[in-house]
Amino acid sequence: MITGEFRCSLDEKARLLIPARMRTEVLGNVVILTRGVENCLWLFPPEEWKIFSENLVGSTSLLQSQARLIQRRLIAPAQETEIDKAGRIVIPSTLREYAELKKECLILGLKKYMEVWSETSYQAYLQENEAKFKEAAEELGAKVSL
Amino acid sequence: MITGEFRCSLDEKARLLIPARMRTEVLGNVVILTRGVENCLWLFPPEEWKIFSENLVGSTSLLQSQARLIQRRLIAPAQETEIDKAGRIVIPSTLREYAELKKECLILGLKKYMEVWSETSYQAYLQENEAKFKEAAEELGAKVSL
């Protein structure tokens, strides 16, 4: 999958356009949408979702509360969604509300999956975390020479 | 890659001319553009980006907040861009806004990669950090004989 930040818009019918550049990377016309960590949605191509979810389920037991929590939080909300002829997907209302998506959205490509953010939440997230990011980068720089 | 500071301009179609001197150093006609640290964009030749990003992604999990932060801040914004026949690249709007690029830009050559700054931000950055630079130089001088 490609990386990149792309602006995209959600219309009144709750359809989100996947930018053409990212669309070409999704084999087939189906993606899995779920709640992400932080205020965003995660969007996986089916193969990647299979790997991720099976790993997650495989390494946890439903007899443990933490495992149940993780499963409810990440696995349960997952829905398969079809990409229409114009390259859009319909965002289910529970997920739309979770990520507080308005008209202005942002899609992030992260190699194995994508994230969908409301533009305002994403800017807020980046601003709040810029200091942490610089610290993390310093630390990383001390370990690895990049 | 060559070093040097070059003034260059961004036109109304968001195309940035890579000075001919630097262009010759980029094998092939593709570069990777991403958010840098501080107010600038980073511009890597594909091979260098591969090394850098793989080092970065290699040992991280999307279930950890620091890893997500670094991926969102450095990996997600990265886009492959082609150099056109006239030696220009198109700067994606999210990146252009991040670095506050206006017509007057500056490209810095830094051996392994390049940086793109708005001329005004760069001047401000240098002025603000001159004192810190002198300190850093003292410290380094104590360790290494240069």
Place this chain on the structure above:
DNA sequence: GCGGGAGGTGGGAAAAAGTGGGAACAATTA
């Protein structure tokens, strides 16, 4: 000083991507 070439700039036109909304169909409620 003049001609030629390389580097740099701008903009037109075709193609591609994105947007909105109508109509048909399904579902839900009174």
Place this chain on the structure above:
DNA sequence: TAATTGTTCCCACTTTTTCCCACCTCCCGC
């Protein structure tokens, strides 16, 4: 059952992007 609301599919329009070409200007050799 009729009326209303919500979905889905499709089409037409608009905007953006891409590709290409023409021209400008500066520098160098003659």
